[in-house]
Amino acid sequence: MSRFPLLPASLPRLLLPAGLMVALGACSLLGSNERSAVTIYSPVVRIQPDPSWPKVDWQLVLVKPTAARVVDSPRxxxxxxxxxxxxxxxxxxxxxxxxMVDDALVRAFEDSGRIAGVARATTGIRADYKLALDLRRFESDYRGQPTPTAFIEINAKLIHVIDQRVVADRTFRQEQPVGSAATGDVAQAFEKGLQAVTTELVGWTLTTGQADRQAAPGR
Known part of the structure; x- marks a missing residue:
């Protein structure tokens, strides 16, 4: 018998009303018996802008991150x-x-106060650059240790919209040791990792985009 409170990854997604998932945060949703109890975690990501980040006059759209089906799940x-x-x-x-990644980034760019305009690609705004993301890992991994580590891995491509030129490509990785096997601690580690990787992504995007803009201002 496994010593972890796990289920096979092949099981279907947990089906819960969207309104309840948003409203309950980390509370328990109780069904007709104890076995149906589900605890829902909702990381809150707030970044602290770095004074070294440039203030830019161009606009950015965020393309919805892609991921393998097993990664892109509420499980x-x-x-x-x-x-x-x-x-x-x-x-x-x-x-x-x-x-979660998409929401964290939109909020972080908006809260940074360093960019003229940022929105999701679906809004249809005219943008100078777009940020395309591939979420490759979002999991805890024991790696032979008694407690897990929360792993987040995101590949980012900053693209110049007019000519569809890839300005820069970088993979961001965050590892946050959990310290225990408790799922609440696992969720907190993911929150810290998501905050850290979001901060890195915002700073990299602003700095890289501004350098490209200054290299060819009339492009």
Whole structure:
């Protein structure tokens, strides 16, 4: 018997009303019996702008992050042994992983006060650059240790909209040791990791885009 509160990754997604998932945060949703209890975690990401970030006069659109189906899920993935991916039993994210990353980035750019305009690609605004993301890992991994580490890996491409030129391409990785096997601690580690990687992404995008803009201002 596994010592982790896990379920096979092949099981279907947890089906919960969207309104309840947003409203409950990290509270328990109780069903008709104890076995149906589900705890939902909703990371809150707030960044602190770096004074070294440039203030830019161009606009940016964020393309909805892509991810493999097993990654883009409200289930909380865990790798108890190498090559084996499972999900924690009785817990869930309030949103699929790509939605959490997308929301965190939009809010972070807006709160930074360093950019003229930022929006999701679906809004149809005229932008100078777009940021395309591929979420490659969003899981806890034991790696042979008694407690897991929260892993987040995102590949980012900054693209100049007019000529569709890739200005820069970089993969961002965050590892946050959990310190215990408790799912609440796992969720907190992901929140810290998401905050850190979001901060890195915002700073990199502003700095890289501004350098490109200054290199060819009339482009």
């Amino acid at each position: 909380i993935n865990v790798r108890p042994t190498p090559g084996e991916l499972q999900v924690y039993k009785g817990v869930s994210w309030a949103q699929p992983a790509t939605d």
